[in-house]
Amino acid sequence: MFTKPEHGWINFTFKEFSERASYETDIPNDCLDAFIYALQNNIPAVVYFDAEGYDYYLLSTKYDTYVIIEKNKLQVYTINKNIEEIAEELIQDIENNFEDWLNWMGYEEDYYEKNKGTFKIKLDKLKLELDERKDINIWK
Numbered sequence: 001m002f003t004k005p006e007h008g009w010i011n012f013t014f015k016e017f018s019e020r021a022s023y024e025t026d027i028p029n030d031c032l033d034a035f036i037y038a039l040q041n042n043i044p045a046v047v048y049f050d051a052e053g054y055d056y057y058l059l060s061t062k063y064d065t066y067v068i069i070e071k072n073k074l075q076v077y078t079i080n081k082n083i084e085e086i087a088e089e090l091i092q093d094i095e096n097n098f099e100d101w102l103n104w105m106g107y108e109e110d111y112y113e114k115n116k117g118t119f120k121i122k123l124d125k126l127k128l129e130l131d132e133r134k135d136i137n138i139w140k
Contacts, residue, residue, distance in 0.1 A: 001086070002027075002093040005100045012049065012058075017067050017077040024050035028094060028101045029115070032122040035060075035087045039129035045083055060086045087130055091123055 003011040008023025021027055031047050038045035038060070047058040056069035065079040065086050079086070094101050101119065105111040 001089045004097045005104050008105055012067075014065075014067070014077070014079045017079075019049070019056060019067075019069065019071075020051050021049040022052045023105055024052060026104070028104055028119065029122070031090055032094075032119070032126060035083070035090060036122060036126050036129060038083060039087065039126070039133065045086070058086075084130055084133060087126055091126060091130075094119065094123060 001012065001014065003013070005027075010021050010027060012019055012021055025048060027047075027049065034045045034047045037043075042062075044062075045058070045060040049056050049058070051071075054069070054071040056067055056071075059066045059068060060081075060083040062082055065081050065083070067077040067079065069075050069077075081089075098119070102112045102115055104115075
């Protein structure tokens with residue numbers, strides 16, 4: 001889903017959809033917060049991405065996930081994965097490159113220290129929300 005962060009930029013890729021996203025928003029915290037809140041409240045997760053010159057949204061529901069982008073024209077991409085599957089990929093992407101995500105905003109000196117514990121807490125909270133859904137089959 002997300003490439004390894006580099007200098008405040010990532011690529012967000014699913015099948016035929018691939019776009020950049022910049023440090024203009026706090027992508028790791030925005031994504032973790034959106035998915036935690038959505039799963040806690042049984043609502044879709046929505047995340048905004050700024051690509052500097054255009055923007056797009058990730059909308060993940062209990063059935064499918066969509067990327068909505070307006071770049072020259074409005075386009076909607078369907079990703080055949082539900083909110084739980086996308087949340088699992090998010091966890092994996094952050095854990096696989098944890099140190100790089102902590103340096104997401106390398107120009108902000110305290111970002112690393114401020115988020116070191118926060119990321120772990122949010123990742124654990126998101127995992128807990130996913131585990132609880134597996135136990136009670138909330139989406140089925």
